[in-house]
Every structure is written in C-alpha cells, then in structure tokens.
Amino acid sequence: MDEDTHGMAARPVRLLLVSDTHVPLRARRLPDELLREVDRADVVIHAGDWVDVATLDLLEERARRLVGVFGNNDGAELRARLPEVARVGLGGLRFGVVHETGAARGREARCAALYPDLDVLVFGHSHIPWDTEAPGGLRLLNPGSPTDRRRQPYRTYMTCVAADGALGEVVLHRLPTR
Numbered sequence: 001m002d003e004d005t006h007g008m009a010a011r012p013v014r015l016l017l018v019s020d021t022h023v024p025l026r027a028r029r030l031p032d033e034l035l036r037e038v039d040r041a042d043v044v045i046h047a048g049d050w051v052d053v054a055t056l057d058l059l060e061e062r063a064r065r066l067v068g069v070f071g072n073n074d075g076a077e078l079r080a081r082l083p084e085v086a087r088v089g090l091g092g093l094r095f096g097v098v099h100e101t102g103a104a105r106g107r108e109a110r111c112a113a114l115y116p117d118l119d120v121l122v123f124g125h126s127h128i129p130w131d132t133e134a135p136g137g138l139r140l141l142n143p144g145s146p147t148d149r150r151r152q153p154y155r156t157y158m159t160c161v162a163a164d165g166a167l168g169e170v171v172l173h174r175l176p177t178r
Contacts, residue, residue, distance in 0.1 A: 091162025
C-alpha cells in the first residue's frame with residue numbers, strides 16, 4: 001500500500017478532495033482555483049455528482065491520478081465509468097470514497113460499522129463540509145461543493161496530505177462568492 005519493496009515509507013501524498021461539482025447545472029465550469037489545485041495534487045478524489053461526462057474527462061486528463069465515484073445525480077454514462085464505492089491505499093492509509101452516507105445524525109457510528117476496514121472515508125451529497133472522527137478512529141471528510149454552496153456561506157473543497165499512515169494538513173478552502 002504505497003510503500004516500496006524495501007518497506008520504506010512512501011513520500012507524502014498531496015490530496016485534493018472534491019465533490020458535487022454539478023457542471024453544467026450549478027456552474028458552467030470548474031473554478032480556476034480548483035483547477036490549479038488539480039495540477040498540484042498527487043491524487044484527486046471526487047465523491048460524486050459530476051453530472052457531466054466532460055468534467056470526468058477533464059479531471060482524468062489533468063490529474064496525475066483520479067479516484068472517483070458516481071453520485072445520485074449522475075447518469076448511465078458516468079455510472080458505467082465509475083464505481084459506487086472506491087477504495088485506495090495512499091500514504092499508508094486506507095481510503096474509501098462514497099457519495100452518500102445518510103443523515104448527519106448517527107453518521108459516525110453508521111459509517112464506522114459500514115466501513116470497518118478504512119482509515120478515511122471521503123463523501124459528498126450534502127454540500128456541507130464535514131470533518132469528524134468516528135468511534136474506532138475512522139476519519140470522515142466531506143469537502144462540500146466548489147460550485148454550489150446551497151445554504152452554506154461558501155463554495156468549498158479540501159486538501160490534505162497522507163504520509164506514513166497519518167492524515168495531516170487538512171484544510172477546507174473557501175472559494176470567493178460570485
């Protein structure tokens with residue numbers, strides 16, 4: 001899992017977490033600031049609700065590595081190309097990606113029971129940024145939406161670094177209001 005054959009720890013992995021892009025329904029295109037982060041990231045994680053195939057194509061072309069899932073607003077073409085749940089090892093951590101986790105109430109315990117084999121679960125759907133830890137240590141992260149703030153004060157995304165089995169430098173980035 002992201003370690004070389006000599007057991008040496010892999011270099012830190014810079015992650016960009018994004019969800020609920022909803023292009024072109026909520027925005028004509030992804031924000032320039034987000035695209036610059038795509039260029040800086042080692043891995044881009046997208047937690048669903050792409051809405052258009054062009055956004056998937058863009059991130060597949062631009063990202064060094066892309067891990068994504070489909071969301072409830074994604075049609076047949078996106079569902080044919082993306083899984084409902086993705087799992088990946090990065091920086092010595094076991095990541096999972098899913099679009100929906102259900103109601104906020106009881107989310108930590110519910111997700112810990114559903115995903116006992118993960119260290120970090122990235123999810124979307126609500127457009128509400130979320131960063132909590134479940135009993136047993138599962139970290140739950142929702143980056144919000146970079147295009148549709150709904151009832152939130154800002155459009156958002158997250159960056160973090162996975163290294164040596166730890167997650168650090170978790171930052172929620174606020175995009176300027178339009």
